[in-house]
Amino acid sequence: MILSAERIRELLEHPAADPADRLVISPLLEERQLKPTTASVDVRLGQRFHVPLRAKLSQLNLLSLTHQADLFKYKDDTFVPIGDYFVLHPGQFVLGETLEWIHLPKNLAAFVIGKSTWGRDGLIIATAIGVHPNFSGILTLEISNVGEIPIYLYPGLAIAQLFLAVVDLTAESVTPVPSAFQVQTSPRTRNVEIEDRDIIQLFRDRLFPDLKQS
Amino acid sequence: MDSYRRIVALKIQSAQDRASAIVEEKRRVENKVYASPGSQHVLTFVGDAATKVQGLLEAEKAVANTDPLDASELETRIQRTTKLIPVLHMLLGFVEGSDVHRSPGQLIQPLRRYVRSIIPASEIVVSSKAELNYSIQDIAEPLRKLFSDTPLQSSCGLLPDRLFVVNIPAVESGQILIHGVLAHELGHALYKKHALAGKLLPNIKVKEDLIKNLVKVMSGARQQQQGPPPELRLREWVTEQVASRITAWVMELSSDAIGIRLFGPALFFAAVHLMTAFKHIDQGSTTHPAPRLRAKLMMRMLKQLYPVDKLHENLQALLRDWDEVSAVPIVARSMFDQLAIESIDDKALDLIFQASATAVSEAQSYTALRFDRDAAELAPLFVNHIPPGETGHYGRGVPVELASIINAGWHVYLCDFEALEISEMKTAWEEARRDSKRGKN
Numbered sequence: 131m132i133l134s135a136e137r138i139r140e141l142l143e144h145p146a147a148d149p150a151d152r153l154v155i156s157p158l159l160e161e162r163q164l165k166p167t168t169a170s171v172d173v174r175l176g177q178r179f180h181v182p183l184r185a186k187l188s189q190l191n192l193l194s195l196t197h198q199a200d201l202f203k204y205k206d207d208t209f210v211p212i213g214d215y216f217v218l219h220p221g222q223f224v225l226g227e228t229l230e231w232i233h234l235p236k237n238l239a240a241f242v243i244g245k246s247t248w249g250r251d252g253l254i255i256a257t258a259i260g261v262h263p264n265f266s267g268i269l270t271l272e273i274s275n276v277g278e279i280p281i282y283l284y285p286g287l288a289i290a291q292l293f294l295a296v297v298d299l300t301a302e303s304v305t306p307v308p309s310a311f312q313v314q315t316s317p318r319t320r321n322v323e324i325e326d327r328d329i330i331q332l333f334r335d336r337l338f339p340d341l342k343q344s
Numbered sequence: 345m346d347s348y349r350r351i352v353a354l355k356i357q358s359a360q361d362r363a364s365a366i367v368e369e370k371r372r373v374e375n376k377v378y379a380s381p382g383s384q385h386v387l388t389f390v391g392d393a394a395t396k397v398q399g400l401l402e403a404e405k406a407v408a409n410t411d412p413l414d415a416s417e418l419e420t421r422i423q424r425t426t427k428l429i430p431v432l433h434m435l436l437g438f439v440e441g442s443d444v445h446r447s448p449g450q451l452i453q454p455l456r457r458y459v460r461s462i463i464p465a466s467e468i469v470v471s472s473k474a475e476l477n478y479s480i481q482d483i484a485e486p487l488r489k490l491f492s493d494t495p496l497q498s499s500c501g502l503l504p505d506r507l508f509v510v511n512i513p514a515v516e517s518g519q520i521l522i523h524g525v526l527a528h529e530l531g532h533a534l535y536k537k538h539a540l541a542g543k544l545l546p547n548i549k550v551k552e553d554l555i556k557n558l559v560k561v562m563s564g565a566r567q568q569q570q571g572p573p574p575e576l577r578l579r580e581w582v583t584e585q586v587a588s589r590i591t592a593w594v595m596e597l598s599s600d601a602i603g604i605r606l607f608g609p610a611l612f613f614a615a616v617h618l619m620t621a622f623k624h625i626d627q628g629s630t631t632h633p634a635p636r637l638r639a640k641l642m643m644r645m646l647k648q649l650y651p652v653d654k655l656h657e658n659l660q661a662l663l664r665d666w667d668e669v670s671a672v673p674i675v676a677r678s679m680f681d682q683l684a685i686e687s688i689d690d691k692a693l694d695l696i697f698q699a700s701a702t703a704v705s706e707a708q709s710y711t712a713l714r715f716d717r718d719a720a721e722l723a724p725l726f727v728n729h730i731p732p733g734e735t736g737h738y739g740r741g742v743p744v745e746l747a748s749i750i751n752a753g754w755h756v757y758l759c760d761f762e763a764l765e766i767s768e769m770k771t772a773w774e775e776a777r778r779d780s781k782r783g784k785n
Contacts, residue, residue, distance in 0.1 A: 142737060143737065149725050149727070149730055150728045152730065156733050158738060159738065209377050209445070209449075231731050233728065267729070
């Protein structure tokens with residue numbers, strides 16, 4: 131079930147006694163972020179942008195053990211003050227962040243969706259849009275300009291919307307699920323999960339047992 | 345004289361080059377984004393002053409080419425302007441370290457609000473440097489003094505009443521809990537503002553009998569080595585050494601006392617964590633007393649201001665340990681230090697404790713009630729990774745004060761760290777990784 135804006139407002143303004151059970155979207159700067167009769171809350175563009183340095187990175191290999199270290203080393207972190215802007219050129223991809231800190235209780239999940247106002251100008255906000263229960267942190271936005279004209283991005287503008295859905299809890303699902311992006315405070319990248327590398331190794335060993343490493 | 349005039353021409357040209365370099369550097373530095381609003385004040389001041397220096401030096405050329413002044417007068421005249429150039433360099437250095445990549449942005453607003461609540465009409469520049477030292481110094485007043493009666497006096501109009509440069513160690517910039525030490529630095533500003541030295545020092549007497557004994561021992565030793573010593577001069581020198589330590593140490597201890605009143609237990613936790621990391625517990629310096637003496641004063645204050653026996657058991661255990669450790673007599677590393685320690689006895693510590701109350705109003709004091717409330721209300725938010733919130737929904741809330749944030753943070757660190765790790769789900773994530781490596785998944 132998707133929550134209505136009214137229900138979201140209720141949860142925000144009358145927080146649960148136990149902090150773990152609270153829905154937090156902070157700061158909410160104005161009431162317009164929760165429009166009546168809608169089913170989402172607007173979230174704003176934050177101030178930090180994480181731009182990979184193309185001149186230094188020859189490839190992105192998510193299976194490489196140095197992938198994250200390379201991205202960390204060869205990146206340009208840009209801070210844009212409120213009132214200033216970041217120009218996103220056609221074909222450019224950057225990681226941005228939401229201005230808001232999000233905390234989801236165990237019974238809520240969220241979906242980050244771009245706003246059509248921006249989408250019509252060619253701006254894609256997020257592709258990996260799911261946010262799991264118990265998440266805490268700012269949301270990393272995968273922003274790209276698929277249009278043909280540069281777009282000015284102003285921190286503080288409502289750039290995406292967050293849909294909240296109730297999670298059907300079972301007794302087992304009460305235990306928090308590990309999340310690699312928990313408590314992130316700035317746009318973050320990471321390697322693929324170690325399990326995925328293990329599976330590839332497993333396939334390789336089965337297909338070519340004679341090449342199996344001792 | 346002709347040779348000197350040629351040197352003067354060179355001096356002016358060289359100074360003009362230095363001033364141009366400052367203007368250029370200011371343009372480059374201006375392109376960065378600064379976390380502290382005070383940085384802009386400093387940049388405007390430096391730009392204005394450097395441009396004026398350029399203009400003044402141009403005018404000096406004409407004076408240098410005429411004959412009315414002799415070499416010494418000319419040197420003095422030009423020096424009035426050129427001596428200000430290094431100051432502008434130093435100011436640019438403060439600004440350089442205050443950009444968003446080096447200063448913790450999250451600290452700026454609460455700290456600025458806090459400083460302005462204590463000293464209205466002030467502004468801050470938070471700057472980080474690669475040195476293990478916290479400091480807060482007002483640069484507006486010294487700049488006004490330095491520039492008074494100089495042609496650059498009018499540039500000082502661009503400065504706020506008080507402009508505090510807050511220096512934090514670059515490598516510790518992300519350690520918000522250790523920044524509790526800033527309360528001690530704020531204590532320095534209040535110690536000066538309320539002229540506590542005048543109230544305290546006359547009541548802390550150097551112990552004359554101990555001085556006499558020390559002089560006797562020293563003169564005896566010297567007699568054997570160098571013949572008869574001038575005992576009066578020796579006594580004067582010993583007294584001076586001890587008195588200068590007492591003066592400096594009382595200032596440091598008073599700043600600790602004021603800091604405890606401003607930030608409560610957070611200053612104590614931050615100070616002992618920072619001090620124990622690299623300082624010998626009984627070793628003071630000419631400017632700072634031994635950490636054990638500082639801990640002793642802070643413990644005395646905490647025991648009187650807070651219901652220590654009702655705090656969380658982890659806090660009680662830590663405070664009990666420090667109480668025992670600070671009660672052990674200090675074995676100083678030098679005789680002068682020992683005499684200063686003997687003079688700053690329990691009575692003197694109580695005087696410092698009482699005097700600190702005159703520098704901090706009740707509204708500014710971090711009370712036991714606030715600590716209880718922060719531990720009960722704010723700490724659980726942190727455990728669940730919920731930020732305290734600057735303004736609440738639609739700006740309706742009251743911002744949480746810096747002292748509350750740091751105290752609640754210490755409470756989580758010392759009492760609920762396991763819960764924090766669980767809510768961060770690090771444990772579960774690390775476990776999943778380990779299982780994967782072990783082939784369980």
